[in-house]
Amino acid sequence: MSPISSAADLQSLLFRHIDKILQVWILLDGQDKIVMWSKPAEQNFGYSSAEILGQPFCNLLPLHAPNRTEYIKLLELDSHNGSLINHRTQVVQRGGILMDVELTLHVFKESENFKLITLTNITETAELQHYVNNKMMELVERFHFFHGKDLTPQMREIFDAVLVAVTSGQGLRFNRAFLLLVDQEDQELKGVQAIGPASREEAGRIYHELSQSPPTLTKMIDLYKASETRSDTWINQLCQSIRVSLGDPEHLLIQTLFTQKYQLINDSSTMAGHPSFNRLRETLQVSECIVVPLIWHGQSVGLLIADNAVTGHQITDTNIKAITEFAKTATEVIETVKLLSKLEESINYIKQTNLKIKESQAQLMHQEKLAAKGQLIAQMAHEIRGPMSIIGGFARRVFKRIEPGDINYDPVNRIVETVATLELVLNDILDQTPKAEVLKNDCDAAKTINRVIALLEEEIHLRRISVNINVKGHLPNIRIKEHHLFEIINNLVKNALEAMEKDGLLLILANELGNMVVITIQDTGPGIPKSEEAKIFSPYYTTKENGTGLGLVVVQKLVEEHKGMLTVHSLPAKGTTFTISLPTVNKQEEL
Numbered sequence: 001m002s003p004i005s006s007a008a009d010l011q012s013l014l015f016r017h018i019d020k021i022l023q024v025w026i027l028l029d030g031q032d033k034i035v036m037w038s039k040p041a042e043q044n045f046g047y048s049s050a051e052i053l054g055q056p057f058c059n060l061l062p063l064h065a066p067n068r069t070e071y072i073k074l075l076e077l078d079s080h081n082g083s084l085i086n087h088r089t090q091v092v093q094r095g096g097i098l099m100d101v102e103l104t105l106h107v108f109k110e111s112e113n114f115k116l117i118t119l120t121n122i123t124e125t126a127e128l129q130h131y132v133n134n135k136m137m138e139l140v141e142r143f144h145f146f147h148g149k150d151l152t153p154q155m156r157e158i159f160d161a162v163l164v165a166v167t168s169g170q171g172l173r174f175n176r177a178f179l180l181l182v183d184q185e186d187q188e189l190k191g192v193q194a195i196g197p198a199s200r201e202e203a204g205r206i207y208h209e210l211s212q213s214p215p216t217l218t219k220m221i222d223l224y225k226a227s228e229t230r231s232d233t234w235i236n237q238l239c240q241s242i243r244v245s246l247g248d249p250e251h252l253l254i255q256t257l258f259t260q261k262y263q264l265i266n267d268s269s270t271m272a273g274h275p276s277f278n279r280l281r282e283t284l285q286v287s288e289c290i291v292v293p294l295i296w297h298g299q300s301v302g303l304l305i306a307d308n309a310v311t312g313h314q315i316t317d318t319n320i321k322a323i324t325e326f327a328k329t330a331t332e333v334i335e336t337v338k339l340l341s342k343l344e345e346s347i348n349y350i351k352q353t354n355l356k357i358k359e360s361q362a363q364l365m366h367q368e369k370l371a372a373k374g375q376l377i378a379q380m381a382h383e384i385r386g387p388m389s390i391i392g393g394f395a396r397r398v399f400k401r402i403e404p405g406d407i408n409y410d411p412v413n414r415i416v417e418t419v420a421t422l423e424l425v426l427n428d429i430l431d432q433t434p435k436a437e438v439l440k441n442d443c444d445a446a447k448t449i450n451r452v453i454a455l456l457e458e459e460i461h462l463r464r465i466s467v468n469i470n471v472k473g474h475l476p477n478i479r480i481k482e483h484h485l486f487e488i489i490n491n492l493v494k495n496a497l498e499a500m501e502k503d504g505l506l507l508i509l510a511n512e513l514g515n516m517v518v519i520t521i522q523d524t525g526p527g528i529p530k531s532e533e534a535k536i537f538s539p540y541y542t543t544k545e546n547g548t549g550l551g552l553v554v555v556q557k558l559v560e561e562h563k564g565m566l567t568v569h570s571l572p573a574k575g576t577t578f579t580i581s582l583p584t585v586n587k588q589e590e591l
Contacts, residue, residue, distance in 0.1 A: 023038065024038060024041045024044055024318060028116075029114060030112050032115070033057070034054065034055055034056075035114075036053070037049070040318050044093070044119075045094060057072055060092060061090075061091060061092065062091075075087065075105050079107065082106060082109055084104065086102045086103075086104060089101060089103050091119070095169060100121070102120045104117070104120070105117055158334060159192065162177075163179060172319065172323055174306040174307065174319070174323070175307060175310040176194065176306065176310075177194065177304065178304070179194065179239070181294075181301065182302055188243050188245055188246060189243070189245075189246060189254065189303065191241065191242035191243070192239070194235045194236050195235070196235050196309070197235075197310055238284070241283070242283065252265075255271075257293055257303065262324055265289045286307045286309040290319070290323060291305050294327055294331040296331050389423070392419035398412055417451065421486050424481075441480070444475070445475050445517050446510060448489060449519070452486060452490045453508075463497055465503075467506045467508070468505065468508070471509075473511070473512065475510060475511070476512065476517070478517050478585070479563075479584065488558055491551040492578050493506070496521060499525030500524060506523055508520070515583055515586075517581070518580070520577060522576070523576055524575045526573060527570040527571050527573060527575055533570065536568070537552050559580055562582055565581040566578070566581075
């Protein structure tokens with residue numbers, strides 16, 4: 001190599017190596033026409049050198065730009081000693097897409113006023129930051145006012161924004177982009193979402209569709225979300241097939257996570273030949289791509305992979321600088337939304353826990369209320385038991401002296417039987433075991449039904465209620481104590497009589513079904529409103545002026561204790577039907 005002997009030689013050397021110093025540069029002559037530009041400039045603007053050389057620089061400015069034809073001259077006036085640094089402006093691609101750039105101008109006054117223009121930060125990263133900030137504010141507002149909303153769709157919107165920014169002409173202009181995130185629970189790096197065409201043909205169709213697309217990145221993101229022709233299913237399936245264990249430190253992707261340094265994957269890579277290197281290129285079907293770590297407060301949370309699989313354009317230093325800078329913005333946005341999502345889950349969990357605590361408190365208060373009333377009922381039962389024993393004893397003595405043909409025989413017999421039943425109920429309340437001879441665990445359903453109707457005969461007569469009892473065949477005994485079945489039927493029949501008031505019809509059916517006896521009690525009363533059906537078995541709930549709200553609670557408790565079933569069906573203005581199913585005593589037990 002010959003030594004540099006003059007300033008001219010040095011200038012010639014510098015010009016030959018300008019592409020290593022500057023990326024996107026344009027050289028203008030004294031008439032502000034383009035006489036030379038760099039290869040990255042050609043890629044960014046989409047014009048070939050043959051199309052652009054000799055054209056005025058103003059052709060690269062938006063049509064709406066003020067003083068468009070005098071733009072360079074106005075910049076010269078604003079310059080200091082012929083130089084203007086980092087002037088923020090907009091330029092336009094061949095397809096009409098606007099790009100925000102930082103422009104630096106230097107005038108060579110000694111060389112016929114040639115001007116060198118360099119362009120940096122040729123992305124809309126600032127606009128993307130504005131977009132995602134607005135999106136986060138929107139999420140925060142929705143988070144405060146609409147607890148419980150699923151944030152998954154918003155996460156997908158953020159992923160869309162990030163990936164569109166990487167691939168669109170208004171953004172970083174890669175052909176395809178893949179987003180991979182760390183799953184700490186599964187200890188894996190997983191592909192979650194991707195954007196890009198599956199082939200050159202599809203790319204041509206998409207680019208043709210987007211040739212009239214909005215000129216800004218934000219509008220492009222909105223267009224992508226609203227597009228009905230999104231055809232990224234294949235590439236998303238490809239992306240989601242990528243799953244690598246975090247415990248595989250030899251894998252290229254995991255190494256990139258741990259080292260927190262980007263990897264340019266091509267034939268010149270230091271990792272070339274490594275199994276994971278070859279697998280990645282085979283999976284993505286690409287010879288070159290860039291893998292950029294997403295770093296959040298010193299921790300790697302995922303990777304952003306981008307390539308030019310369709311156009312085959314080389315990934316330049318400008319591309320690398322742009323995507324590594326952009327990765328910081330993308331990471332901040334993704335992690336912020338993830339934190340919002342986790343916070344939402346925590347708040348939902350706390351709300352559910354508070355609800356359970358309130359339910360437990362209500363249940364405890366209800367139990368305390370029941371306990372207090374239970375004590376009161378026990379005291380009342382104790383006070384009633386004495387007079388009831390006297391009435392029963394007196395009735396039994398009188399009954400023994402009456403002949404079966406006497407007119408008072410049946411009424412007194414009803415008194416004796418009813419008092420005996422009430423004594424058994426009082427024993428249940430006081431938790432006292434009656435004498436062994438009355439501890440029979442089965443009963444005749446038909447006999448018990450007739451006993452209840454006979455006891456309520458006077459009330460039925462006063463209300464002018466018609467009663468129809470239909471017992472099908474000889475029913476087997478039911479596995480329940482007689483006084484318990486008496487309580488069940490008595491409560492349901494009394495409810496039916498009170499619901500009908502006067503001139504109604506009471507229908508009682510009993511039949512055997514399998515190993516159960518089914519008893520149906522149907523009235524023609526006003527029915528139970530749908531809104532009240534769920535409450536009728538709640539303790540102390542009643543619609544009667546003097547009701548206790550315990551009758552149906554007792555019925556339900558006794559049926560459940562004897563392994564039976566209780567159902568209710570009601571039609572407004574037509575009546576209510578209660579159905580009780582209780583197991584029968586098998587033949588062996590009867591013997």
